[in-house]
Amino acid sequence: MSVTPLLRKVFLVDLLKGMSVTFHNQSEKERITEQYPLERPVIFENYRGQPRLNTNPDTGESLCIVCNLCALACPEQLITVKGERNPVTKRKEVVSWTYDLSRCMFCGLCAEACSTDALELTQDYELALYSRDGMVLDQAALERGPEPVRYER
Amino acid sequence: MLDAVKNYLNSSVTPGEAGSQLWATVYIVAITLGVSVAVICMNWLERKILAHMQIRLGPMRVGPHGLLQPIADALKLLIKEDIIPANADKVVFWSAPVVVTMTAFTTFLVVPFGRTHAVTDMNIGVLFMLGISSLGVLGIIMAGWSSNSHYPLMGSLRSSAQMVSYEIAMGLAIVCAVLMTSLQTGTGTLSMIGIVEAQSAQGTWFIFKFFPLGFVAFGVFAIAMIAETNRAPFDLPEAESELVAGFHTEYSGFRWSLFFLAEYSAMLAVSSIAVTLWLGGWLRPFANTLSGSAWDLAFSLIPALSFLAMGAGCFLGTIRMPKIIQMRVQTIGLGVFGALLALIGLTLLLPGVRERVQDIYWFVAKVACFMYLYIWYRGTFPRYRFDQLMKVGWKVLLPIGLAVLIATAVVGLRQELWAAIVGVLQ
Numbered sequence: 115m116s117v118t119p120l121l122r123k124v125f126l127v128d129l130l131k132g133m134s135v136t137f138h139n140q141s142e143k144e145r146i147t148e149q150y151p152l153e154r155p156v157i158f159e160n161y162r163g164q165p166r167l168n169t170n171p172d173t174g175e176s177l178c179i180v181c182n183l184c185a186l187a188c189p190e191q192l193i194t195v196k197g198e199r200n201p202v203t204k205r206k207e208v209v210s211w212t213y214d215l216s217r218c219m220f221c222g223l224c225a226e227a228c229s230t231d232a233l234e235l236t237q238d239y240e241l242a243l244y245s246r247d248g249m250v251l252d253q254a255a256l257e258r259g260p261e262p263v264r265y266e267r
Numbered sequence: 268m269l270d271a272v273k274n275y276l277n278s279s280v281t282p283g284e285a286g287s288q289l290w291a292t293v294y295i296v297a298i299t300l301g302v303s304v305a306v307i308c309m310n311w312l313e314r315k316i317l318a319h320m321q322i323r324l325g326p327m328r329v330g331p332h333g334l335l336q337p338i339a340d341a342l343k344l345l346i347k348e349d350i351i352p353a354n355a356d357k358v359v360f361w362s363a364p365v366v367v368t369m370t371a372f373t374t375f376l377v378v379p380f381g382r383t384h385a386v387t388d389m390n391i392g393v394l395f396m397l398g399i400s401s402l403g404v405l406g407i408i409m410a411g412w413s414s415n416s417h418y419p420l421m422g423s424l425r426s427s428a429q430m431v432s433y434e435i436a437m438g439l440a441i442v443c444a445v446l447m448t449s450l451q452t453g454t455g456t457l458s459m460i461g462i463v464e465a466q467s468a469q470g471t472w473f474i475f476k477f478f479p480l481g482f483v484a485f486g487v488f489a490i491a492m493i494a495e496t497n498r499a500p501f502d503l504p505e506a507e508s509e510l511v512a513g514f515h516t517e518y519s520g521f522r523w524s525l526f527f528l529a530e531y532s533a534m535l536a537v538s539s540i541a542v543t544l545w546l547g548g549w550l551r552p553f554a555n556t557l558s559g560s561a562w563d564l565a566f567s568l569i570p571a572l573s574f575l576a577m578g579a580g581c582f583l584g585t586i587r588m589p590k591i592i593q594m595r596v597q598t599i600g601l602g603v604f605g606a607l608l609a610l611i612g613l614t615l616l617l618p619g620v621r622e623r624v625q626d627i628y629w630f631v632a633k634v635a636c637f638m639y640l641y642i643w644y645r646g647t648f649p650r651y652r653f654d655q656l657m658k659v660g661w662k663v664l665l666p667i668g669l670a671v672l673i674a675t676a677v678v679g680l681r682q683e684l685w686a687a688i689v690g691v692l693q
Binding site (some may be wrong): 132135140144147151152153 | 320322323643
């Protein structure tokens with residue numbers, strides 16, 4: 115046995131090194147835990163969360179032109195869009211829009227396919243619900259955006 | 268009545284020496300309460316410091332920074348269902364936690380918190396403490412046996428093997444310190460107060476005596492005392508990954524909390540033995556290099572200043588709390604706690620209180636350092652395997668202990684030995 119490992123053992127060098135690591139871990143800079151409901155985490159721009167149907171901010175009309183591209187793009191086929199042509203404006207208008215959130219895997223292909231930037235996956239992440247009832251979103255719910263359910267006793 | 272209290276407060280002996288049963292009772296109650304409160308504080312501190320060492324936050328929700336968490340835990344334990352397993356030996360099962368707690372608390376009878384702040388000054392103090400604290404293993408074996416279950420039995424067997432093997436190294440280290448008391452003064456003593464007074468008379472803490480002999484003896488004791496109290500890295504009797512919870516697997520509710528109380532007060536007890544034997548007990552640090560009345564005054568102010576600093580830390584915490592409506596009650600609570608600490612600090616500034624209390628402060632501060640070390644070890648070291656544990660106990664600590672004992676005796680008697688050798692040669 116050479117001398118160095120023996121000396122390391124006798125003077126507990128490795129133990130002291132470990133102790134210095136744990137001691138330095140105590141500093142506030144090292145801490146990464148968040149106090150979740152009180153401190154909100156920073157969400158990145160390209161995070162894909164709750165879907166939203168955008169409206170024209172000036173007129174309040176839906177931007178959706180019922181092109182059905184999102185429904186075709188969706189691998190889960192959870193989007194159904196129905197519309198009919200308005201005889202006056204010659205534009206297709208939405209009759210029913212459903213988005214089944216319970217089956218969604220947030221791949222974002224629908225938002226990518228959207229030709230008018232009407233459908234968008236927002237950065238909202240609080241999607242948990244107390245029942246499955248609210249999981250299928252209609253046009254009104256999609257335009258309102260997410261409404262997280264507060265826990266109440 | 269007031270005069271009696273005043274007379275007593277000015278006396279310079281322990282209640283045991285003065286033969287005052289009333290004051291002995293007062294001290295016993297005070298120490299019991301103090302130890303219980305210390306255990307509650309340790310519960311919070313351990314969870315908090317361990318969490319910080321593992322880059323977590325620890326308890327944060329019950330009270331400001333989780334300060335009320337131990338109280339919530341204690342309440343929960345008190346109202347839990349009291350389960351005794353159907354096939355358990357009921358009488359033994361019932362008495363095991365009592366035995367463990369009693370032994371852990373009885374050791375505090377001879378702990379000198381100051382020259383006058385001990386219940387009594389036994390002339391066999393160290394021996395008494397060792398004897399009583401090793402009775403604790405009886406309670407652990409009782410708990411393991413009476414549970415009539417595999418894990419507790421394994422845990423208690425491990426515990427007994429561990430305690431027996433480490434008690435020897437511990438005893439050798441203690442004999443070193445007792446040998447040192449007999450040097451220069453001529454008469455050795457086993458009394459806890461006598462040992463501290465010997466350190467004060469010899470002008471050095473025994474950890475620095477015959478460097479490095481005192482230090483090595485202290486090191487042997489420091490390792491053996493962790494093994495004695497079944498703490499990490501020697502916590503095999505309650506190894507969670509192997510034995511669920513070791514000897515107290517079948518215990519729940521209040522009985523379990525008695526085991527908890529006993530474990531932590533045993534830690535306090537062995538730490539106070541270490542402080543008394545090697546770190547000068549209630550003596551203030553730097554008594555030799557920084558002597559004189561000015562330094563005495565400065566050091567007597569430290570207790571008050573440290574409490575004021577803790578209060579200031581609390582106020583800093585209130586400022587740094589998140590400014591949210593949900594945290595308002597917590598912020599106010601932390602402020603009140605800081606004010607309380609500051610009030611204690613201001614009380615300690617009074618000259619009369621200052622003189623009486625600084626002994627206790629230094630003793631408790633030293634014990635607190637040991638408690639921090641306990642948590643630090645737990646946060647750092649992985650658990651030993653059982654054969655490694657035995658190897659450390661018998662093949663490392665025991666020979667070192669024997670060597671240090673012999674070396675201390677030889678170094679202590681070097682002049683006499685030299686004279687004898689010279690005499691033979693002539």
